[in-house]
Amino acid sequence: MGINERRERERAERKTLIMNCAKDLILDRGVESLSMMDIAQKAELSKATLYLYFPSKELLFLEICNASAVQFIEHFRARLCTGLTAIETIKLYWQCYLDMFGESDEIMIFFKMWQYLAPGYPFLSLEGTERPLMIFEFYTAIQDMIVQGVAEDTFDPAVDPAMIARTLLSLFSTVIANSAKTPKTARNVRFIVNELTKIFQIMLRGIIRDGLDRSLLDLPALPEEHTHKTGARKKE
Amino acid sequence: MGINERRERERAERKTLIMNCAKDLILDRGVESLSMMDIAQKAELSKATLYLYFPSKELLFLEICNASAVQFIEHFRARLCTGLTAIETIKLYWQCYLDMFGESDEIMIFFKMWQYLAPGYPFLSLEGTERPLMIFEFYTAIQDMIVQGVAEDTFDPAVDPAMIARTLLSLFSTVIANSAKTPKTARNVRFIVNELTKIFQIMLRGIIRDGLDRSLLDLPALPEEHTHKTGARKKE
Amino acid sequence: MGINERRERERAERKTLIMNCAKDLILDRGVESLSMMDIAQKAELSKATLYLYFPSKELLFLEICNASAVQFIEHFRARLCTGLTAIETIKLYWQCYLDMFGESDEIMIFFKMWQYLAPGYPFLSLEGTERPLMIFEFYTAIQDMIVQGVAEDTFDPAVDPAMIARTLLSLFSTVIANSAKTPKTARNVRFIVNELTKIFQIMLRGIIRDGLDRSLLDLPALPEEHTHKTGARKKE
Amino acid sequence: MGINERRERERAERKTLIMNCAKDLILDRGVESLSMMDIAQKAELSKATLYLYFPSKELLFLEICNASAVQFIEHFRARLCTGLTAIETIKLYWQCYLDMFGESDEIMIFFKMWQYLAPGYPFLSLEGTERPLMIFEFYTAIQDMIVQGVAEDTFDPAVDPAMIARTLLSLFSTVIANSAKTPKTARNVRFIVNELTKIFQIMLRGIIRDGLDRSLLDLPALPEEHTHKTGARKKE
DNA sequence: TATGAATGAGTGTTCATTCAT
DNA sequence: AATGAATGAACACTCATTCAT
Numbered sequence: 001m002g003i004n005e006r007r008e009r010e011r012a013e014r015k016t017l018i019m020n021c022a023k024d025l026i027l028d029r030g031v032e033s034l035s036m037m038d039i040a041q042k043a044e045l046s047k048a049t050l051y052l053y054f055p056s057k058e059l060l061f062l063e064i065c066n067a068s069a070v071q072f073i074e075h076f077r078a079r080l081c082t083g084l085t086a087i088e089t090i091k092l093y094w095q096c097y098l099d100m101f102g103e104s105d106e107i108m109i110f111f112k113m114w115q116y117l118a119p120g121y122p123f124l125s126l127e128g129t130e131r132p133l134m135i136f137e138f139y140t141a142i143q144d145m146i147v148q149g150v151a152e153d154t155f156d157p158a159v160d161p162a163m164i165a166r167t168l169l170s171l172f173s174t175v176i177a178n179s180a181k182t183p184k185t186a187r188n189v190r191f192i193v194n195e196l197t198k199i200f201q202i203m204l205r206g207i208i209r210d211g212l213d214r215s216l217l218d219l220p221a222l223p224e225e226h227t228h229k230t231g232a233r234k235k236e
Numbered sequence: 237m238g239i240n241e242r243r244e245r246e247r248a249e250r251k252t253l254i255m256n257c258a259k260d261l262i263l264d265r266g267v268e269s270l271s272m273m274d275i276a277q278k279a280e281l282s283k284a285t286l287y288l289y290f291p292s293k294e295l296l297f298l299e300i301c302n303a304s305a306v307q308f309i310e311h312f313r314a315r316l317c318t319g320l321t322a323i324e325t326i327k328l329y330w331q332c333y334l335d336m337f338g339e340s341d342e343i344m345i346f347f348k349m350w351q352y353l354a355p356g357y358p359f360l361s362l363e364g365t366e367r368p369l370m371i372f373e374f375y376t377a378i379q380d381m382i383v384q385g386v387a388e389d390t391f392d393p394a395v396d397p398a399m400i401a402r403t404l405l406s407l408f409s410t411v412i413a414n415s416a417k418t419p420k421t422a423r424n425v426r427f428i429v430n431e432l433t434k435i436f437q438i439m440l441r442g443i444i445r446d447g448l449d450r451s452l453l454d455l456p457a458l459p460e461e462h463t464h465k466t467g468a469r470k471k472e
Numbered sequence: 473m474g475i476n477e478r479r480e481r482e483r484a485e486r487k488t489l490i491m492n493c494a495k496d497l498i499l500d501r502g503v504e505s506l507s508m509m510d511i512a513q514k515a516e517l518s519k520a521t522l523y524l525y526f527p528s529k530e531l532l533f534l535e536i537c538n539a540s541a542v543q544f545i546e547h548f549r550a551r552l553c554t555g556l557t558a559i560e561t562i563k564l565y566w567q568c569y570l571d572m573f574g575e576s577d578e579i580m581i582f583f584k585m586w587q588y589l590a591p592g593y594p595f596l597s598l599e600g601t602e603r604p605l606m607i608f609e610f611y612t613a614i615q616d617m618i619v620q621g622v623a624e625d626t627f628d629p630a631v632d633p634a635m636i637a638r639t640l641l642s643l644f645s646t647v648i649a650n651s652a653k654t655p656k657t658a659r660n661v662r663f664i665v666n667e668l669t670k671i672f673q674i675m676l677r678g679i680i681r682d683g684l685d686r687s688l689l690d691l692p693a694l695p696e697e698h699t700h701k702t703g704a705r706k707k708e
Numbered sequence: 709m710g711i712n713e714r715r716e717r718e719r720a721e722r723k724t725l726i727m728n729c730a731k732d733l734i735l736d737r738g739v740e741s742l743s744m745m746d747i748a749q750k751a752e753l754s755k756a757t758l759y760l761y762f763p764s765k766e767l768l769f770l771e772i773c774n775a776s777a778v779q780f781i782e783h784f785r786a787r788l789c790t791g792l793t794a795i796e797t798i799k800l801y802w803q804c805y806l807d808m809f810g811e812s813d814e815i816m817i818f819f820k821m822w823q824y825l826a827p828g829y830p831f832l833s834l835e836g837t838e839r840p841l842m843i844f845e846f847y848t849a850i851q852d853m854i855v856q857g858v859a860e861d862t863f864d865p866a867v868d869p870a871m872i873a874r875t876l877l878s879l880f881s882t883v884i885a886n887s888a889k890t891p892k893t894a895r896n897v898r899f900i901v902n903e904l905t906k907i908f909q910i911m912l913r914g915i916i917r918d919g920l921d922r923s924l925l926d927l928p929a930l931p932e933e934h935t936h937k938t939g940a941r942k943k944e
Numbered sequence: 945t946a947t948g949a950a951t952g953a954g955t956g957t958t959c960a961t962t963c964a965t
Numbered sequence: 966a967a968t969g970a971a972t973g974a975a976c977a978c979t980c981a982t983t984c985a986t
Contacts, residue, residue: 032268035979035980035981036980036981036982037979037980037981045946045947046946046947046948047947047948047980047981047982048946048947048948048949048982048983048984049945049946049947051981051982051983052945052946056981056982057980057981057982159438160434163431163434163435164438167407167435167438170407170410170411171403171406171407171410173410174406174409174410175406195399198396198399199399199403201442202395202400202403202439202442202443203438203439203442204442205441205442205443206437206438206439206440206441206442207438207441210450214446239965243969246969246970247969247970250970271954271955271956272955272956272957273954273955273956281971281972282971282972282973283956283957283972283973284957284958284959284971284972284973284974285970285971285972287956287957287958288969288970288971292956292957293955293956293957504740507958507959507960508959508960508961509958509959509960517967517968518967518968518969519959519960519961519968519969520961520962520963520967520968520969520970521966521967521968523960523961523962524966524967528960528961529959529960529961631910632906635903635906635907636910639879639907639910642879642882642883643875643878643879645882646878646882647878667871670868670871671871671875673914674867674872674875674911674914674915675910675911675914676914677913677914677915678909678910678911678912678913678914679910679913682922686918711986715948718948718949719948719949722949743975743976743977744976744977744978745975745976745977753950753951754950754951754952755951755952755977755978756950756951756952756978756979756980757949757950757951759977759978759979760948760949760950764977764978765977765978
């Protein structure tokens with residue numbers, strides 16, 4: 001069986017290689033204008049070889065999107081512990097966003113891909129899609145926190161947790177995907193993160209139960225020393 | 237002179253025909269995959285004929301976008317009167333959205349086009365674009381209202397009006413453009429409008445000055461009799 | 473009959489107008505890239521109207537070519553008088569070239585058109601062409617002079633007059649048509665004329681009968697005062 | 709390594725196939741009206757395949773032109789030896805033209821391509837062209853010979869070598885390119901060659917130093933047995 | 945397993961020509 | 966007589982996908 005295992009490992013490595021090349025190109029030049037030939041050239045493979053690992057361009061893209069989503073979700077789950085209040089969980093979730101955004105480009109790739117592959121999601125066809133998108137995890141995680149917050153009497157009981165989850169995700173998606181459009185040198189991580197934080201905070205204030213102290217919701221700010229970090233992915 | 241007038245009228249009608257065909261296709265299948273040949277076929281014209289009315293695909297698209305923007309802005313301006321408080325103006329602005337959204341597809345087309353033509357706007361390159369996009373009007377209108385609200389001591393003085401305007405516009409854009417992706421038959425105008433209303437209300441609650449009564453911000457709901465109306469554009 | 477005459481006169485005027493517009497455009501931008509729409513716009517007529525006066529683009533061009541040829545030939549014939557030796561006639565012919573080249577753009581238009589319409593002529597298909605090109609007149613005129621020169625014992629009896637005529641015409645054509653490719657401001661009439669004169673003189677020296685004094689063949693040089701004149705056609 | 713070599717050989721063969729198809733079409737119907745689709749059809753390939761071998765139409769044409777130029781220049785250089793007088797070198801150069809013209813169509817293709825790619829050259833923009841055209845070699849070779857002839861006191865010191873080179877090249881170009889326009893069956897190689905020879909001889913006589921014996925310049929004639937050969941390229 | 949080669953179906957755009965009015 | 970409108974056929978070029986080797 002050793003030989004089969006090695007085969008599978010090598011196959012996985014090749015897949016990862018291809019996906020990483022595609023990711024680099026997505027960051028550089030966007031999803032729309034990305035062709036299979038571009039990816040093949042970057043990976044120093046032939047176009048035909050790409051099709052040995054991915055049955056189509058669409059599915060390659062989908063896998064990239066999911067892989068990035070998994071990275072975030074695992075990052076989040078690794079830090080999640082039991083016994084947290086809704087507010088604490090939300091703050092943790094938020095901190096994970098900031099971590100990922102400051103330290104790697106996976107979040108950007110995820111949102112760019114998502115907007116390309118399922119632009120309407122999650123505002124529509126939540127149930128209709130047959131594609132196994134990890135996006136669902138992002139969505140339910142937020143939703144669960146809101147539900148918990150309502151149960152804990154922190155959030156206005158009139159809020160619709162599903163809608164809040166959709167809206168927050170959409171906002172994050174828009175802000176982050178757009179920030180990816182600025183050239184790397186000019187992209188100001190700190191600015192984006194602050195923008196996101198403010199929006200998030202406004203949304204939370206908007207759903208807090210009447211009478212509670214708003215300062216409960218103050219979110220962690222990006223530590224000063226992250227300002228100059230623009231992402232971990234190395235460029236050749 | 238009668239003949240020249242008729243000619244001009246017919247020409248304008250033909251332009252409108254082409255733009256309407258393009259709009260229908262945009263609503264059906266999105267902007268990205270829309271080709272000049274598709275439009276020509278829909279309009280039952282030759283591709284070359286399109287070029288008699290629009291010098292390029294880009295300018296055809298821009299004209300569609302602007303025409304839709306103008307429709308909204310005129311609708312809004314016609315209802316705008318002096319002496320309104322910020323909150324009243326915001327409610328009016330909002331009502332105009334609802335009117336347009338319930339009665340025609342122009343808002344949808346506008347937001348789809350916008351996302352295609354200036355995808356990062358207004359989150360980036362506010363000043364950088366040299367294209368005379370009506371989008372700017374949408375943006376400044378919201379911003380002005382927030383500024384007025386801060387001045388009137390209705391909104392939290394800590395808010396950044398430009399950021400709020402960006403965020404609101406982005407939310408409207410995302411929700412509406414995405415709602416356009418659902419098949420016509422299934423699209424539930426009432427659902428979308430309620431969604432938008434709730435989001436807007438949450439955002440406003442999030443920026444209201446501490447201590448003010450939130451019910452000040454209650455927005456007009458879509459009247460019951462609009463529920464079954466799904467848009468004025470006829471489909472062949 | 474007066475009304476018919478006026479009609480015909482007006483028709484001729486319109487034809488001339490169209491041809492002049494085409495000529496201007498040929499001088500400016502060359503023959504290859506010249507479209508019927510360009511001509512129509514310049515003439516402030518519709519494309520369809522052009523077809524009332526010329527059955528096709530090709531025949532319009534042909535007529536322009538012939539008209540320019542006629543201008544030169546008439547210029548030459550008006551100055552031709554009986555009793556001239558071959559050398560004298562050649563010098564006269566030459567002087568007419570210089571006149572036309574210095575004073576109007578007809579020669580340029582003619583050669584440009586010629587190269588476009590019948591690029592191989594007269595090196596080939598002298599007899600094969602069914603198109604009534606005035607080019608033939610240019611050719612036979614030179615040929616006749618060479619024949620006369622041989623008869624008068626000025627030129628080497630071994631020369632083939634037809635071939636000399638073909639070659640000279642080809643040289644003039646190449647030099648002049650190419651000179652038209654330089655931008656108007658830079659075009660140095662004097663340079664071109666001197667170039668042509670030297671080439672012509674070399675050809676004549678090459679065919680003079682052995683033993684005759686070469687200085688017989690010295691050609692008139694362009695008078696100094698023509699240097700700054702670059703053509704009579706006015707530009708709007 | 710054998711497989712790579714074979715691949716490269718096959719690729720070169722396919723390139724040659726495409727170029728040869730293009731050449732045939734150029735000979736048949738000229739450069740101006742030649743489209744990529746024509747070439748693809750002739751080569752029994754798809755249009756897209758052509759782009760696997762040549763990045764653009766322009767570069768395909770340029771390569772054809774240069775390849776033909778290289779053929780001539782190599783033919784000439786292979787025969788060039790040191791210690792020749794200017795007259796001898798000129799005669800050799802000439803003989804090489806005749807060889808090529810009698811035995812293959814490369815000269816024709818070269819001149820046709822040249823007129824298409826750099827129509828004014830060398831009469832204008834000698835220095836302005838940034839395209840690495842082999843044409844330059846043709847030109848300087850002739851110029852050098854004239855300079856040498858003047859130095860050796862064979863040619864009239866008043867001649868301008870650059871101008872003579874321009875003129876001769878233009879003549880060759882015109883005659884040969886034009887001769888390519890006659891239908892293959894009718895094209896009389898002998899006639900063209902004799903024509904060229906006479907013209908060349910006349911030009912040389914026109915610039916020989918006064919007093920020298922003209923018979924010095926007698927050029928080699930095409931051997932009788934070449935008369936019926938009309939070119940080596942086979943037609944399907 | 946990997947790939948070079950190939951291609952069909954497209955893209956936006958241009959233009960000489962026709963025809964109803 | 967004049968023209969606005971229309972178009973078919975063409976153009977150079979691209980790209981996701983297939984297949985023989």
